[in-house]
Amino acid sequence: MVYNPASFYCIFTVAGCSCFLIKKLKKQNQLTGLWNKIYRSGVIAILLTAVLIGYGRYNIFHVVRTEYNIQTQKNIREEGYRIVLLSDLHYGVSMNDNNLQDVVNRISAEQADIVVLDGDIVDENTTSEQMQSAFRILGQADSTYGVYYVYGNHDKNNYAAKQNYSAEKMEDTITQAGIQILEDETTVINQEIALIGRADRGGRNAKRKDISSLVKELNPEQEWIVLDYQPSEYKKAENTGCDMILSGHTHAGQIWPVGLFASLFHFDELNYGEQKQGNLDAIVTSGIAGWGYPIRTEKHSEYVVVNLIS
Numbered sequence: 001m002v003y004n005p006a007s008f009y010c011i012f013t014v015a016g017c018s019c020f021l022i023k024k025l026k027k028q029n030q031l032t033g034l035w036n037k038i039y040r041s042g043v044i045a046i047l048l049t050a051v052l053i054g055y056g057r058y059n060i061f062h063v064v065r066t067e068y069n070i071q072t073q074k075n076i077r078e079e080g081y082r083i084v085l086l087s088d089l090h091y092g093v094s095m096n097d098n099n100l101q102d103v104v105n106r107i108s109a110e111q112a113d114i115v116v117l118d119g120d121i122v123d124e125n126t127t128s129e130q131m132q133s134a135f136r137i138l139g140q141a142d143s144t145y146g147v148y149y150v151y152g153n154h155d156k157n158n159y160a161a162k163q164n165y166s167a168e169k170m171e172d173t174i175t176q177a178g179i180q181i182l183e184d185e186t187t188v189i190n191q192e193i194a195l196i197g198r199a200d201r202g203g204r205n206a207k208r209k210d211i212s213s214l215v216k217e218l219n220p221e222q223e224w225i226v227l228d229y230q231p232s233e234y235k236k237a238e239n240t241g242c243d244m245i246l247s248g249h250t251h252a253g254q255i256w257p258v259g260l261f262a263s264l265f266h267f268d269e270l271n272y273g274e275q276k277q278g279n280l281d282a283i284v285t286s287g288i289a290g291w292g293y294p295i296r297t298e299k300h301s302e303y304v305v306v307n308l309i310s
Contacts, residue, residue, distance in 0.1 A: 060094045060296035063103055063288055067305040068274050070281050072243060074223045076192045076310050084110055084143070085304040087118035087229070087248025088287025090154065091134040092126045094294040094301075100137045103288065103303065108142035110305055114189065115143045117179065118248045119152025119200065119229030122170075123291065124160035131165055132173050139177030145189045147179045152229040152249065153202030154291070182227060184209045186218060193308075194218050196242065198228040212240050223308065231269045231284050238280040245282050246306070252286035252299035272299060 084107050089095065095103075107115065117138060122131045141147055156170065157163040174181055182197020189195065196215060199208035211226070211233065218224060226237050226245040237245050252272035270284045283306065286299040 060290050060294050060301055061099075063106075063301045063303065065106070065305060066285070066302045067307065068283060069307045069309060070244060070274075070283075071309050072223050074192070074243065074310075075221065076223060076308065077190075078310065080307060080309040081113045081193060081223075082110065083114045083116060083225075083246075083306040083308065084112040084141070085116045085118055085246050085283070085285055085306060086288045086302075087120060087152070087285050088251055088291070089121045089134065089289050090123045090126070090287075090291045091121060091289075092123075092130045093291065094289045097133050097137060100134065104137055104141050107303060108140075111142070112305075113144040114193070114195070115141045115147040116195075116227055116246060117147065117149040118227055118246055118285065119150055120154045120248065120287075120291075121149070121152070123154035124157050124164070126164065128165040128169070131170060135173050135177040135179060139174075139179050145193075148187070148195055148197065148227065149174060149179050149181050150197045150227045150229055151181075151183060151200045153200050155200075158202075184214060186214055188218070188222065192222055194222045194224045196224060196226045198226065200229045201232060202230060211236050211242070215240050215242070231271075231282065234269050234277050234280060234282055238278045242280060244306075244308075245280060247282070247284045248287050250284055250286070251290055251296075252284075 086103075086107070089100070091100070121134055121138065126134070139147060156167045157165070171181065180187065182195060184197070184199045186194055186196045194215075196211070196218075198211070198214075201208060215224060220241055223244070224242040226242050228237075228245055228247055230249045231245075231247040234245065247270070250271050270282050272284050272286055274281065274283045276282075283304065285304045286302055288301050288303055290296050290301070
């Protein structure tokens with residue numbers, strides 16, 4: 001195990017919010033008599049903290065479905081394509097095998113053409129057995145053209161003092177599950193869709209190719225979809241002719257007010273949701289779980305359905 005500040009941060013955040021509310025009431029001289037006794041006992045702070053933690057636990061375990069319709073100018077088949085996107089499982093934090101199997105069953109029911117696993121499916125706290133279970137279950141997701149995977153900054157145990165599994169074992173597990181890894185690689189689907197999988201820019205000794213070198217052999221008449229775990233290099237993607245970029249990483253903040261700060265100070269190019277940048281459609285998912293501690297007080301856990309339509 002590695003030191004993880006997320007649990008302490010969560011407790012300090014909810015407790016701090018509780019204390020702030022109580023002090024504000026006291027300053028306004030609204031705490032008198034019985035209320036003053038209750039305030040001094042600390043019961044209100046404890047109750048508010050319990051409510052926030054309870055909400056945060058419900059929110060991280062309750063996986064919702066988010067859908068976007070993206071219109072392309074490329075000449076694709078009339079029925080379009082359905083892509084299911086999920087990221088940031090951080091397996092072992094809030095899901096077990098049964099929970100994950102339920103989500104995979106929901107994804108299979110979507111009748112997707114493509115399933116994208118967009119990074120941080122596991123992390124440094126995931127055991128070797130959990131890692132194998134996660135990819136075995138995710139590899140069962142039904143789709144017409146397969147399941148595709150790009151690494152996040154945690155997947156390869158980048159922050160572990162002692163690794164629970166090697167990068168080689170992980171790669172072998174993923175491929176045996178029938179999942180195709182795209183690490184600075186491209187693949188063409190049905191002669192209409194080009195998936196451009198990026199190596200993650202984070203982690204130790206991170207290196208990746210320039211995106212222009214990945215698209216130079218592609219047909220510009222195809223829909224170019226970039227799978228880049230961290231929401232970055234949007235301008236480069238747009239300038240090279242890419243049509244869409246799918247990312248995770250941000251967790252949409254996970255614990256308030258991280259998402260607020262991320263949006264204000266632009267830690268990433270997009271914290272959550274969908275936006276248009278020139279000819280590039282960008283989508284960032286909040287992730288299907290969370291990191292460090294099973295609490296989410298900002299946004300929700302989700303998998304994303306992208307309907308690409310002509």
